[in-house]
Amino acid sequence: MNLTILYRGPLSSCNYACDYCPFAKHTETDAEHATDAAALERFLQWVEAQQGKHTLSVFFTPWGEALVRRRYQKALIRLTNLPHLQKVAIQTNLSCRLDWTDDCDKTKLGLWATYHPAEVSRLDFLTRCNEARTRGVRFSVGVVGMKEHLDEIGALCKALPTDTYLWVNAYKRVEDYYSPSELDFLTAIDALFPLNNTRHPSLARACLTGETVFSVDGEGVMRRCHFVKTPIGSLYTDNWESALLPRPCPNETCGCHIGYIHLPELNLYPVFGSGLLERRLPMAQV
Numbered sequence: 001m002n003l004t005i006l007y008r009g010p011l012s013s014c015n016y017a018c019d020y021c022p023f024a025k026h027t028e029t030d031a032e033h034a035t036d037a038a039a040l041e042r043f044l045q046w047v048e049a050q051q052g053k054h055t056l057s058v059f060f061t062p063w064g065e066a067l068v069r070r071r072y073q074k075a076l077i078r079l080t081n082l083p084h085l086q087k088v089a090i091q092t093n094l095s096c097r098l099d100w101t102d103d104c105d106k107t108k109l110g111l112w113a114t115y116h117p118a119e120v121s122r123l124d125f126l127t128r129c130n131e132a133r134t135r136g137v138r139f140s141v142g143v144v145g146m147k148e149h150l151d152e153i154g155a156l157c158k159a160l161p162t163d164t165y166l167w168v169n170a171y172k173r174v175e176d177y178y179s180p181s182e183l184d185f186l187t188a189i190d191a192l193f194p195l196n197n198t199r200h201p202s203l204a205r206a207c208l209t210g211e212t213v214f215s216v217d218g219e220g221v222m223r224r225c226h227f228v229k230t231p232i233g234s235l236y237t238d239n240w241e242s243a244l245l246p247r248p249c250p251n252e253t254c255g256c257h258i259g260y261i262h263l264p265e266l267n268l269y270p271v272f273g274s275g276l277l278e279r280r281l282p283m284a285q286v
Contacts, residue, residue: 001241002086002212004057004277006226006258007043009218010036014064014093018116020144020171026064037071039218044075046220046235051084059277060090061215061226061258067096080105089277094128094139095120101137110278111139114169117152126159133161140280142167145186145193147177157189165281166190170197172255192271199253200260207249208262214244227251227259 013028014021028036050056058079066072067090077100079088089110101109111132115125132139141160143153145168157166168190171177178186178197186193209215210224210232217223220235222243228250233243254260257279261268273282 001244002055003244004059004213005047006059006061006213006215008061008063008215008226009039009043011066011069012063018119018144020146021116033069036218040071040075042220042236043216043218044078047079047085048082051082055084055086057087057277058085058089059258060088062091065093065095066090067092067094073100076100076109077103080108087274087277093119094125094132098128098131098135098137101132101135106136106138109137110275110280111137112278113139113141115141115143115152115156117143117149122152122156122159126156129160138275138278138280140165140167140275140278142169142279144169145171145178147171147182150182150185153186153189167257167279168193168196169257172197172199195260195266196255196257199255200263200266201252202249202254202260202263203252204248206246206264207254208264209249209259210247211244213262225259225262227254227256 010032012026047056047058060066060072072090073096076088076090079085081104085108087108087110089112091112091114093116094111094113113129129139129141141164143149143156143166145153153168160166166189168186170193213225214232215223215226216235221231222233222235222240223229223231224247233240254263260266261272261276269276271281272279275281
């Protein structure tokens with residue numbers, strides 16, 4: 001089978017403290033780091049054991065910032081060099097060192113890089129982007145569309161190379177958050193912004209999650225996606241493949257990119273192509 005796995009282990013710490021971010025604001029103990037490291041190693045060994053059985057893509061969606069941890073840098077090196085891995089991507093604030101990427105198979109590596117204006121200067125973030133580009137790393141650039149950051153979003157757009165797609169995550173916790181002019185401004189920057197600013201009807205609709213795409217936590221519990229909490233199986237059992245089958249979405253709506261992108265009716269797979277996991281459009285050179 002050709003499968004995509006979203007891995008989210010116990011890691012729940014971040015070196016940033018964005019007030020709009022849903023990720024945990026937690027300082028982990030040595031014991032908690034050891035637990036996360038053990039879960040990650042178990043997952044890596046499982047992935048390695050699938051060689052000759054399945055073709056895989058792995059997307060790390062940590063509940064925090066993982067790439068400031070050396071174990072996750074080593075994990076991406078290890079995975080991108082496996083022959084049965086098609087893509088290995090990770091969400092990151094891009095604050096980490098990047099020299100480790102030289103040991104990756106960069107044809108398989110993708111970084112989903114988010115700019116957080118309250119935590120890092122635009123110049124520093126762009127410097128990181130330029131380093132990634134120079135090192136030959138494929139990555140996307142994005143930002144959360146907070147009203148107080150609109151000027152920064154516009155400035156970032158102007159500073160990025162013209163062949164770089166800048167995506168904007170809509171802030172949807174407040175109903176009718178954006179004015180018509182703000183919607184126009186953000187759509188001019190990201191043509192796909194209206195799609196992200198929508199809670200797509202999904203109840204009983206076809207979705208590839210739970211069939212060819214699934215999420216897994218540090219204990220190996222399989223779920224169809226991060227937004228449906230009901231387990232469908234366990235990765236570390238002999239019959240884990242039996243959990244994968246077509247099933248309609250049980251949620252009323254789907255409003256997150258990493259969820260709705262798998263709704264076939266939206267036809268977004270060909271839009272993003274090989275950049276699907278790291279949210280990078282094919283026209284982008286990064």
